[in-house]
Amino acid sequence: MARSVKNQQKMINTVIAWTIGLLIFFPVLWTVLTSFKTEGQAINDPPLFLFFDWTLENYAIVQERSDYMKFLWNSIFIAGGSTLLGILIAVPAAWSMAFVPTKRTKDILLWMLSTKMLPAVGVLYPIYIGCIKLGLLDSRLALVIILMLINLPIIVWMLYTYFREIPRDILEASRMDGASLWKEIVYVLTPMAIPGIASTILLNLILAWNESFWTLNLTAAKAGTLTAFIASYSSPEGLFFAKLSAASTMAIAPILILGWFSQKQLVRGLTFGAVK
Amino acid sequence: MGFIELKQVTKNFGDHQVIKPLDLEIKDGEFTVFVGPSGCGKSTLLRLIAGLEDLTSGSIQIDGREASQDAPAKRGLAMVFQSYALYPHMSVYKNIAFPLKMAGLDRNAIDDKVRKAAEVLNLNDYLERKPAQLSGGQRQRVAIGRAIVREPSAFLFDEPLSNLDAALRVGMRLEISELHKRLNTTMIYVTHDQVEAMTMADRIVVMNHGVIEQVGTPLDLYRNPKNLFVAGFIGSPKMNFITGPWAHAQGAQTVGIRPEHISLTPEQSEWKGVIKMAESLGSDTFLHIQDSGVAETLTIRADGEKSFARGQEVFLQPKRDNLHLFNDQGERQ
Numbered sequence: 001m002a003r004s005v006k007n008q009q010k011m012i013n014t015v016i017a018w019t020i021g022l023l024i025f026f027p028v029l030w031t032v033l034t035s036f037k038t039e040g041q042a043i044n045d046p047p048l049f050l051f052f053d054w055t056l057e058n059y060a061i062v063q064e065r066s067d068y069m070k071f072l073w074n075s076i077f078i079a080g081g082s083t084l085l086g087i088l089i090a091v092p093a094a095w096s097m098a099f100v101p102t103k104r105t106k107d108i109l110l111w112m113l114s115t116k117m118l119p120a121v122g123v124l125y126p127i128y129i130g131c132i133k134l135g136l137l138d139s140r141l142a143l144v145i146i147l148m149l150i151n152l153p154i155i156v157w158m159l160y161t162y163f164r165e166i167p168r169d170i171l172e173a174s175r176m177d178g179a180s181l182w183k184e185i186v187y188v189l190t191p192m193a194i195p196g197i198a199s200t201i202l203l204n205l206i207l208a209w210n211e212s213f214w215t216l217n218l219t220a221a222k223a224g225t226l227t228a229f230i231a232s233y234s235s236p237e238g239l240f241f242a243k244l245s246a247a248s249t250m251a252i253a254p255i256l257i258l259g260w261f262s263q264k265q266l267v268r269g270l271t272f273g274a275v276k
Numbered sequence: 277m278g279f280i281e282l283k284q285v286t287k288n289f290g291d292h293q294v295i296k297p298l299d300l301e302i303k304d305g306e307f308t309v310f311v312g313p314s315g316c317g318k319s320t321l322l323r324l325i326a327g328l329e330d331l332t333s334g335s336i337q338i339d340g341r342e343a344s345q346d347a348p349a350k351r352g353l354a355m356v357f358q359s360y361a362l363y364p365h366m367s368v369y370k371n372i373a374f375p376l377k378m379a380g381l382d383r384n385a386i387d388d389k390v391r392k393a394a395e396v397l398n399l400n401d402y403l404e405r406k407p408a409q410l411s412g413g414q415r416q417r418v419a420i421g422r423a424i425v426r427e428p429s430a431f432l433f434d435e436p437l438s439n440l441d442a443a444l445r446v447g448m449r450l451e452i453s454e455l456h457k458r459l460n461t462t463m464i465y466v467t468h469d470q471v472e473a474m475t476m477a478d479r480i481v482v483m484n485h486g487v488i489e490q491v492g493t494p495l496d497l498y499r500n501p502k503n504l505f506v507a508g509f510i511g512s513p514k515m516n517f518i519t520g521p522w523a524h525a526q527g528a529q530t531v532g533i534r535p536e537h538i539s540l541t542p543e544q545s546e547w548k549g550v551i552k553m554a555e556s557l558g559s560d561t562f563l564h565i566q567d568s569g570v571a572e573t574l575t576i577r578a579d580g581e582k583s584f585a586r587g588q589e590v591f592l593q594p595k596r597d598n599l600h601l602f603n604d605q606g607e608r609q
Contacts (some may be wrong), residue, residue: 167359169358169361172328173363176354177374177422178426179349179374192364194365
């Protein structure tokens, strides 16, 4: 009896989980489906689900009208560059916080996180003016630096948590063995923290890839990323849902694929230290 | 060479002084064991010598050279940690080679030394394995191998055997002692296990509350403990302590007597008591005696061949020549 109740409960849980999962996934699915419809079918009432004339027309038009590869390259450059720069700064920072903490370390960590509580638009004006003065408006370099700074607190926090899991004895052993600080970080700490560093990199790549506030406000034709590419389809000529959807699908595809192949790593990284 | 001298060494953690001003000389080639209950400062003292902790005051000299400010690697010492502290991402070979690589040796010299160390420690078959694929004893051997290849002036062991099971511990104890004989290098060994201290040490340093209570050879400490703490800490089972009128009659505040120095007699003698518990170890039986009138419980060592029953009345005779007399300060008289 108990077993059948258990199974029934299990089934209900499964159904609930799938429903929530599909609800969350639905907008993405709808975007992808819409991208294969004609503009007319896209705004059809009632909405068409699977039975419409599948077409690749939107993709062809989007590709013709805007240079997808340029936006893609900008996204890769900015997301990749800001992540790389962030990691280079965050590894030594997290090292010092995890292994030579001072009385103020906790305060610094909290202060760093508190900067994430500020709405981005609050500092739009000074940053915008700063970019103009420095001639960095619509430049990839400016975005690499700004996105790096925005995500730095999260990178430092994540690395700090991973580093804390590494036994001190091992680092001390390397010191006894004659490793300098730099060699200790390169030969001992980093290889041991690779799962953590990898998931930090992945998460940061995703965050930087999807960032749209700064990329939309600080770029125009030259340094625009895929978020700007999507946005360019949303307004000026009225609403063209099918083309907008095609552009969106093209923009999210690379990061979706990356996320799909690295989901094991991501989950492992995000739950690192939760058990054990 | 491995002559280590500590002068007026202290260590504070915040306001708490964990090592009180302390002097100690460790002679070249000597096997010295720091022993004491947990929290007595023995591991901290070892870490101060290693350079993993900074001194609060005082100085440490290694082979006559001031080393207090030197980085750990500069001191020419090697350390074996309780947790082994092997590099989990490196093979056994790379673990042992790591200090040599850091020292900038060329590949052939490294290979030569690693293989020699592996041979000595019976690790040849495991060189390509990762630490996770080894047993506890093998891991400890790798940790020792990593220490040996550096040819340090002294080895520091921080409770190296406490993660091993009892049988393995005895084996490794012998291996480390043999290693000491073969290398003839200074070794400092920290343990809370007084059996390890007694069996391995040339000299034992007994510590308590950040203070050295006594320094001496194992038998010296066993036979002539300087105070009640050392008397109680060294020896298993513990020394019996007798206070009250019987002790006063001997002219002392406390009289200590070891379990083997109280004999069972067939007829009425100085003490009598009732067996509360008999622990048979085979070769010996330890009897815990109640109602003796001199101490709440007396432990005595009896012949393992004889059988004893709980509640049985026995007669006891302390050996007068083996009494340890302590004054009201707990110091030996």
